[in-house]
Amino acid sequence: MLNPHARFASFVVGSSNRLAATAAKAVAEAPGAAYNPLFLYARPGLGKTHLLTAIGHEALTIDASRIIEYVTVDDFVEAYHTALAAGQAEAYRRRFTEANLVLLDDAQLLADQRELQSELLRLIDVLMAGDRQIVLASDRPPEEIQSLDERLIRRFAGGLVIDIGAPDYETRLAILSRRVAERHVPLSSEVLAAVAELPIATVRELLGAFNRLIAQQAVASAPIGVAEARKVLATLGHGKEGVGHGAWGMGVLGDDPALAIAMPRDPSPMPPDEFSTFLADVSSAVSQQVDRWRQRVTEATLRFAAEGFRTTRLDNVLAQEITVDPAEVLAAFETDVDTLRALQQELSTLAPAVLADPALHDPDRVRDAEALVVSAREAGEPLSGPSPRYTLALFAEGPSTRPVLEAIRAVAAAPGQRYNPLVIVGRPGVGKTHLLHALGHALKASGVTRVAVLDGKEFVDGLVAALGDGTIARWRQRLRHAQALLLDDVGALAGKERSQEELYLLYNLMLESGRQMAFTAATAPSQLSGFEPRLATRLAGGLVLELGPPDREARVHETQRLLGSADTDADLVDYVASRPVGSLRELQQLVPRLLTAADSRDVALSVDVARAILEGATSPTPRPARRGSGLLAPGSGAIRSREKMIETWPDIAERLLEEWT
Secondary structure, eight states: OOOOOOOOOOHHHHHHTHHHHHHHHHHHTTTTSSSEEEEEEOTTTSSSSHHHHHHHHHHHHHHHOOOOEEHHHHHHHHHHHHHHHTTTTHHHHHHTTTOOOEEEEGGGGGGOOOOHHHHHHHHHHHHHHTEEEEEEESSSSSGGGGTTTTTHHHHHHHHHHEEOOOOOHHHHHHHHHHHHHHHTTTOOOOHHHHHHSSSOOOOOOOOOHHHHHHHHHHHHOOOHHHHHHHHHHHHHTTTOTTTTTTTTTTTSSOOOTTOOOOOOOOOOOOOOOOHHHHHHHHHHHHHHHHHHHHHHHHHHHHHHHHHHHOOOOHHHHHHHOOOSHHHHHHHHHHHHHHHHHHHHHHHHHGGGGGGOOGGGGOGGHHHHHHHHHHHHHHHOOOOOOOOOOOGGGGGGOOTTTTHHHHHHHHHHHHHHSSSSEOOOOOOOSSHHHHHHHHHHHHHHHHTTEEEEEEEHHHHHHHHHHHHTTTTTTHHHHHTOOEEEEEOOOEGGGTTTTTHHHHHHHHHHHEEEEEEEEEEEEESOOHHHTEEEETHHHHHHHHHHHOOOSHHHHHHHHHHHHTOOOTOOOOOHHHHHHHHHOOOOHHHHHHHHHHHHHHHHHOOOHHHHHHHHHHHOOOOSOOOOOOOOOOOOOOOTOOOOOOOOEOOOOOOGGEEEEOOOO
């Protein structure tokens, strides 16, 4: 929610923030048209959040139909994890991708948040593609945010990155004058000038000093003068009486004369009255107590963070003014941490792979962590998920593979609702396994958290082991606990009646509960040998797609990926892609072979070198002198000798022994 008081009208513009304010107004007036993304950074208290929310208010004033989303990075992470746990991750993403203007505060919290950085990168690309605006605010520039993805840094650099400096004297005086007018406080211009002369680096501290003067004015019987104002602010550390320096003296920055700032002296300093002394004593005592409370919270934050727990709750306490003893907050936080420790201990035996789940390290998500343990008690160690090696981005797309890829995207967009089951058919090496794992990644990205990916042999072996040690109930529960089941090479179950019976029961359960299934096979389900008709017909009742040999477009795409260079010779790619291959696997074997052979010859791989390796054509590189039997190779019409001879090749591994007959 936007702060109703933080608008451009209440933002004082000076030399230190003029550029940032100008860019902010331009963005508010025409989101997505210029400076996208806009990145504002400054130390705390200089008005970043004010400008961020002012952009939102101004944009809504111009067009009330605009969708504005303001969120801090911390809140974004919390809400995203909650949506992910509830299977609503895609809906949460749409909340921001469909907004006209996204305002992201505290961007420095992106440090070391790899998952969040990937989400933000995707969000920025979607917003920019749709001419929608994103504005970020941080307490440091992008390049100083720890472990920030280089792609994000480039995105920010492609927009506009602006820093906001500390306000100068004139800006500080203008801020104070505006506050006096807004609050109708009878403070003289001399008092305001004295406050503005203080070497205060942030607007927040400046307003804190101003508020102290207002409090003093409220209990005073007459308007505060310059001398009395200096005494009040001295109790806050903004001024200090010193021997020989008068009431204002040199103590603004301490007692060191080298750091002292000469301030105007009051020729007739006012002796401290009894009430001012009492007020200073009370303020000092309270300040010391608050410092002790803050220190306790800080120590607890550092301790728990070192143990790997999230400390958002304690960070929020530190971000606000502490007015009460935080003992209860600390005790409740430690209780939640102890609960998480116990849950982690139990999971280390039940399901060690689950220990990396964020809920087990966040005291604000104890219920989610308890749900994980309950799930592990029922199903034990989770089944293996998709391999990180296989993603849609790494698959060679072409006319022959595009129907399968489009089906995978449709399935990921509505798991369990369309194309259930999805059956991918094709000969070995065409990429069925790759696409099955890629579907697993797409399902996880859409919010399906428990995706099980296993092959037919693994299914059979697991069943045999469970029957042998009497854990068949646990084995079934693990499978039935999955939210999506992807089975590679279902043909491995051919002739295995008990395995087919278990798959048949599991299939019916998952279909009735709307959970996604996918299978791969060498042939169409109706042609699977050794399969019970009731199972084969169920597989055939889904969407069956055949994945044929890679077409030329797919071979070019895969060749470029395997060669791994953006500036690869187009002729080389064209030559390799034109080689007769029956599957992507053959191509994946061919390219490394070429690279290894070229490396052994100590030459760069080019179309001529590739042709020499594959066809025996003349190589453009010098070759060693040939050594043979001394016989002349037969020319046209010559009689070949029955003697054997050696044809010497540059690579000893490629020497060819040939007998001419």
